[in-house]
Amino acid sequence: KQEVTQIPAALSVPEGENLVLNCSFTDSAIYNLQWLRQDPGKGLTSLLLIQSSQREQTSGRLNASLDKSSGRSTLYIAASQPGDSATYLCAVYLGNEKLTFGTGTRLTIIP
Amino acid sequence: GAGVSQTPSNKVTEKGKYVELRCDPISGHTALYWYRQSLGQGPEFLIYFQGTGAADDSGLPNDRFFAVRPEGSVSTLKIQRTERGDSAVYLCASSLNGDSSYEQYFGPGTRLTVT
Numbered sequence: 561k562q563e564v565t566q567i568p569a570a571l572s573v574p575e576g577e578n579l580v581l582n583c584s585f586t587d588s589a590i591y592n593l594q595w596l597r598q599d600p601g602k603g604l605t606s607l608l609l610i611q612s613s614q615r616e617q618t619s620g621r622l623n624a625s626l627d628k629s630s631g632r633s634t635l636y637i638a639a640s641q642p643g644d645s646a647t648y649l650c651a652v653y654l655g656n657e658k659l660t661f662g663t664g665t666r667l668t669i670i671p
Numbered sequence: 672g673a674g675v676s677q678t679p680s681n682k683v684t685e686k687g688k689y690v691e692l693r694c695d696p697i698s699g700h701t702a703l704y705w706y707r708q709s710l711g712q713g714p715e716f717l718i719y720f721q722g723t724g725a726a727d728d729s730g731l732p733n734d735r736f737f738a739v740r741p742e743g744s745v746s747t748l749k750i751q752r753t754e755r756g757d758s759a760v761y762l763c764a765s766s767l768n769g770d771s772s773y774e775q776y777f778g779p780g781t782r783l784t785v786t
Contacts, residue, residue, distance in 0.1 A: 564713070594774060594775070596777070601779075602779055602780075603675070603677075603762060603777040603778050603779040603780050604714070604762065604764075604777035605777070606774045606775070606776060606777075609774045649713055649714075651713070651714075658704065658716035658719055658727065658730065659704075659706075659714075659716065659775060660716070661706075661713030661714050661715070662713050663711070663712055663713045664713055
């Protein structure tokens with residue numbers, strides 16, 4: 561059974577700092593990996609989708625990397641802003657039509 | 672264009688009652704998913720539709736849970752004889768099809784509270 565772990569569970573950093581969120585998964589036979597953010601009381605917003613054949617994806621200040629063989633992905637956020645405060649979830653897709661999610665990292669950016 | 676919408680946004684019901692939760696996917700998306708998210712946890716898969724048919728319902732916890740998508744668009748998740756343990760946020764997502772190339776787009780969720 562695929563297990564997805566996110567470390568740390570919570571993180572607080574001063575505004576302007578760069579930061580890295582970690583995601584690890586036990587079954588390396590994934591089709592893709594998705595990073596999403598969740599704001600309190602709101603749904604999930606997809607941030608980046610990395611296909612299994614890709615190493616990284618970039619969108620603005622966000623960069624996600626994928627190392628399938630080691631079962632790891634990282635989400636790098638540059639020049640953090642208070643608006644980045646949210647819970648960040650990673651999810652893997654095994655090709656069986658469903659995403660398997662981690663428990664998330666709750667990020668707080670301190671102004 | 673419009674995203675995935677879910678109604679109601681909040682539902683409070685008494686133990687033992689029946690509830691229906693509705694999901695309107697993005698127009699043209701053939702794949703639709705239901706997930707359940709308990710407090711402090713990531714979402715967990717419930718059921719996946721491709722078109723009108725339930726292609727995978729392996730995540731439904733028991734036979735009190737049922738979902739339909741009769742016309743291949745709107746879906747309804749139905750819970751009979753609700754229990755306090757059913758309290759969670761129910762999330763719906765859609766994608767262009769079930770192919771791994773496509774992202775799943777999520778709705779805002781329905782927060783269900785069973786008292």
